[in-house]
Amino acid sequence: MRKVTIKDVAKEAGVSISTVSKALNHKGYVSKETVDRIQVAVKSLRYQVNANARSLKSERTNKVGVIISDISNPYLMSIAKEIETTIRSIGCHMILMSHNDNVEQERELLQLILEQQVDGLVIIPTGSNRELVQHVQDTGVPIIAVDRRTDGVNTDSIEDDNYFGSYEAINYLSSLGHKKIAVLFGHLNHSNGRARYDGAVDALKNQNLLITRYIRQGNFNEENAFRETQELLLLQEPPTAIYSCNNTMTIGLLKAIQEQGLSIPNDISVIAFGDREQWELIKPKLTLITQPLKRIGTESASLLKNRLTIYEEYEPKKIVIKPRLEIGESCKYLSSK
Numbered sequence: 001m002r003k004v005t006i007k008d009v010a011k012e013a014g015v016s017i018s019t020v021s022k023a024l025n026h027k028g029y030v031s032k033e034t035v036d037r038i039q040v041a042v043k044s045l046r047y048q049v050n051a052n053a054r055s056l057k058s059e060r061t062n063k064v065g066v067i068i069s070d071i072s073n074p075y076l077m078s079i080a081k082e083i084e085t086t087i088r089s090i091g092c093h094m095i096l097m098s099h100n101d102n103v104e105q106e107r108e109l110l111q112l113i114l115e116q117q118v119d120g121l122v123i124i125p126t127g128s129n130r131e132l133v134q135h136v137q138d139t140g141v142p143i144i145a146v147d148r149r150t151d152g153v154n155t156d157s158i159e160d161d162n163y164f165g166s167y168e169a170i171n172y173l174s175s176l177g178h179k180k181i182a183v184l185f186g187h188l189n190h191s192n193g194r195a196r197y198d199g200a201v202d203a204l205k206n207q208n209l210l211i212t213r214y215i216r217q218g219n220f221n222e223e224n225a226f227r228e229t230q231e232l233l234l235l236q237e238p239p240t241a242i243y244s245c246n247n248t249m250t251i252g253l254l255k256a257i258q259e260q261g262l263s264i265p266n267d268i269s270v271i272a273f274g275d276r277e278q279w280e281l282i283k284p285k286l287t288l289i290t291q292p293l294k295r296i297g298t299e300s301a302s303l304l305k306n307r308l309t310i311y312e313e314y315e316p317k318k319i320v321i322k323p324r325l326e327i328g329e330s331c332k333y334l335s336s337k
Contacts, residue, residue, distance in 0.1 A: 004047045005140065012041035019313045021205045031312065051117065064092045064304065065118040067109050069126070069147075070220070071098035075247050075293055076124065081176035082297025083122055083304070090305055091144050092119065101187065102222065103128040112137055120304045125150040127190030142307035156303045158296055158319040162192045162273075165289040165323040167260030168247065169271050172325055173241045173289070174207050177334035178269065181209055182232050182239035184249050186220035193220070196245040197272060214239050218249040225252030233268070240334065241269035247278055254282070265332035266279045271313045276326060285328035292321060 010017045023030045023038045064087050068076045084094045099106035106126045122144045133150045137143050145157040173181050183200045187193040204210040218225035244250040252271040262268050274291045
C-alpha cells in the first residue's frame with residue numbers, strides 16, 4: 001500500500017500543504033475549524049507524522065533566502081538591499097546567492113535552500129526547475145517571485161509590465177521618425193525576457209518596421225551585447241536607433257558605441273529598459289523605460305513579511321507594475337523626409 005503523504009492530507013482537508021505543516025507543527029496561527037478538518041483527514045488517512053521532520057521545522061530559523069540572477073547587476077542588488085532592510089525589522093537575516101541565469105546553478109542553490117531550512121525565499125527564477133521550486137513551496141517555505149515567474153508554480157509575485165514597456169520604447173523611437181530600429185533582447189526561456197522581446201517585435205510589426213537582421217540576442221550579458229552592437233554598427237546600413245532590454249546589456253551597448261567613435265544621439269540613438277539610478281552620471285542623459293526598483297524591493301519584502309507573520313492561508317498575490325518612459329537626451333529626432 002502506498003505511503004500516505006502530507007500532500008494527501010492537504011488534498012483531503014481542502015487546504016494547502018503549508019497550512020497542514022503549520023497545524024501539525026503548531027507553527028503560527030491556523031483557525032480551529034481548519035485544524036479540526038486537518039485532524040479528521042489525518043485520522044481518516046492514518047497519516048503518520050514524521051517526528052524528526054516535525055522537530056526540524058517546529059522552530060523558525062530566522063533565515064530568508066534571496067536568489068538573484070546576477071550579483072553584479074546594480075538594479076538587482078538594490079532590490080536585495082530593500083528586502084534586507086524589511087526582513088531585518090522582523091528579526092530575519094538574508095542569505096544572498098546568484099545563479100547567473102544558469103539552470104544547474106539554480107538547482108544547486110534551491111537544494112541549499114532546503115538544507116538551510118529557511119523561513120522564506122525571494123527568487124528571480126531562471127524559469128526552469130519548476131518541479132524543484134514547487135517542492136520548496138510544498139515543504140511550507142513561502143516563495144516570492146520577483147521580476148520573473150516560474151511557469152506552472154503559483155506563488156506571490158511582483159514584476160514589471162515588460163510587454164508594455166518594450167512596446168512603449170519602440171513607439172517612442174518611431175514617433176521620432178526612426179525607421180531602422182535595432183533591438184538587443186535577452187533570454188526567451190523566462191517570462192520577462194519573452195515579454196520584452198514580444199513587446200518590441202509586436203510594436204515593430206504593427207508599424208511595418210521589423211527588420212530581422214536588427215533583432216539581436218544579447219542574453220542579458222554585457223559581452224554578448226557588446227559583440228552584437230559592434231556587428232550592428234558595422235552593417236552596410238546600420239540602424240539609426242537601438243533599444244536595449246536591460247541594464248547589463250546597455251553597458252555593453254554603450255562601450256561598443258564608444259569604441260566605434262560614435263556620438264549619442266548624433267550618430268546613433270539609444271533607449272534602454274532599466275533603472276535611472278545606475279545611469280545618473282552618464283552623459284548624455286539616457287532615455288529609459290524605468291523600473292521602480294525601490295517599490296519592487298519594498299513590496300516583494302512586504303509580501304514575504306506578510307507570509308511570515310500572517311498565518312491564515314490566502315491566495316497568492318500577483319503585482320504587476322507599469323514602467324514609465326523617462327525622456328532623456330539620447331534619442332534624436334529624424335526628419336520625416
